[in-house]
Amino acid sequence: xxRTHARLAAGxxxxxxxxxxxxxxxxxxxxxxxxxxxxxxxxxxxxISSLKTSTITVQGEPKEEHPSTIRVDYMVNPCQAxxxxxxxxxxxxxxxxxxxxxxxxxxxxxxxxxFLKTIAGSAPxxxxxxxxxxxxxxxxxxxxxxxEDKTDLPWSxxxxxxxxxxxDQSAVINFVCDRSVxxxxxxxxxxxxxxxxxxxxxxxxSACASMNIELPTSEGMSGFxxxxxxxxxxxxxxxxxxxxxxxxxxxxxGLDLLPNLDFWRDFPSLVSDVVRSVWDSVTGxxxxxxxxxxx
Numbered sequence: 001x002x003r004t005h006a007r008l009a010a011g012x013x014x015x016x017x018x019x020x021x022x023x024x025x026x027x028x029x030x031x032x033x034x035x036x037x038x039x040x041x042x043x044x045x046x047x048i049s050s051l052k053t054s055t056i057t058v059q060g061e062p063k064e065e066h067p068s069t070i071r072v073d074y075m076v077n078p079c080q081a082x083x084x085x086x087x088x089x090x091x092x093x094x095x096x097x098x099x100x101x102x103x104x105x106x107x108x109x110x111x112x113x114x115f116l117k118t119i120a121g122s123a124p125x126x127x128x129x130x131x132x133x134x135x136x137x138x139x140x141x142x143x144x145x146x147x148e149d150k151t152d153l154p155w156s157x158x159x160x161x162x163x164x165x166x167x168d169q170s171a172v173i174n175f176v177c178d179r180s181v182x183x184x185x186x187x188x189x190x191x192x193x194x195x196x197x198x199x200x201x202x203x204x205x206s207a208c209a210s211m212n213i214e215l216p217t218s219e220g221m222s223g224f225x226x227x228x229x230x231x232x233x234x235x236x237x238x239x240x241x242x243x244x245x246x247x248x249x250x251x252x253x254g255l256d257l258l259p260n261l262d263f264w265r266d267f268p269s270l271v272s273d274v275v276r277s278v279w280d281s282v283t284g285x286x287x288x289x290x291x292x293x294x295x
Contacts, residue, residue, distance in 0.1 A: 034136040036079035041140055041155050044209035048175070050184045051206055052079035058190045058200070062106060069106040074099060074119070074190060074198060078157055078173055081121060081134075097121035098134050098159050099171040099198060119198050120159035120171040132161040141174055152177040152208065164196070171198045175207035 037049035060072040075082055075092070076099050084092045091113055093100035099120040104111040125131040141154040154176045162169030174191075181187040187203040242259020246252040255261060263270075 034079075039138055041138055041209075044153070046138075046155070046175075046207065046209050048078060048204070048206045051202075051204065052077065054185060055082045056185060056188045057102075058188055060190060071104045071106055071111060072193070073102040073104060074200075075102060076100075076171070076173070076188060076200065078159075078202070092116065093118045093121070094123065096123050096134075097162075099162070101193075101198070117162070117164050117169075119162040119169045121161045123161065129163070132163065134159050134161040155207070167196050169196050169198075171200065173200045173202050176201060176203045177205070177208035178203035179205045179208060181205060 036052060037047045039046040039048065055075050055077045058074045058076065060074070062069050062071045064070075075097075077083075078098070081096050081098055082092060082100060084095060091102075093102075093116045097118040097120070099118070101115075101117040101119050102113055103115040103117070105114050106112075120134055121132070122134045123129075123132045137158045139156055139158070141156050154174055157173045157175065158170060159173070160168070160170045162171075178187065181204050184204070184206070189201050189203075191199040191201055193199070238259065243252075243257040246257050246259065250256075258264065
């Protein structure tokens with residue numbers, strides 16, 4: 001095999017290795033971690049990271065449950081698991097909870113926690129239960145597309161992963177753009193808890209959107225498309241730079257402007273030689289050291 005053939009074979013091998021690596025990378029479908037500072041819905045971007053700094057507690061309405069009064073409160077953090085301060089483990093759900101249901105009994109006007117139940121959150125697997133994931137998902141609220149001001153469209157955040165007595169729990173937070181609410185600790189209200197779903201409405205300036213033009217990124221492209229894009233850009237640079245060099249150095253015109261023109265004219269036969277050589281190697285018909293083909 002000539003030196004030119006060897007270089008071509010090396011180039012083909014490198015291209016194949018690149019394609020395989022890109023395909024393997026594309027096969028990794030692990031979703032990106034939820035970032036409440038970079039939420040995107042229909043071309044609009046949202047940043048609710050200001051609501052991450054402190055956990056908000058929503059007090060429920062007291063109900064008479066003879067002989068006591070019961071109140072159900074909720075602790076909510078839309079961005080991360082609720083932090084548990086030192087010494088307050090008994091007043092918080094287990095680590096990993098994003099939405100915590102706090103059932104209290106009120107005696108002599110003093111609330112006391114009876115039960116703490118995780119409505120949404122993540123938890124590792126145990127001997128008796130599988131691992132649970134909060135799996136945050138965002139979506140446009142139904143019927144909101146009719147509004148003229150697209151930056152004020154309401155949207156929702158759904159959090160899962162809770163379990164009470166074998167029943168899956170979840171929380172749905174409907175965010176409403178309200179520029180008059182600038183305090184992160186205000187604007188959250190409980191709508192209802194029904195059918196194992198806690199529903200909230202959160203009015204805040206943080207729920208307002210900024211409209212962006214979303215450009216495609218490599219995250220939304222297949223490995224093969226990424227390869228073709230890179231290959232095309234490099235090929236364009238190769239042709240333009242080579243043509244400029246041939247024109248300036250040799251005064252070339254027409255087809256003579258193409259870099260390595262003789263090589264590309266011989267390229268089909270070179271490929272044929274490489275394929276034939278590979279085939280001979282696979283089938284055991286490779287040439288011997290004397291240049292004869294084994295029979």
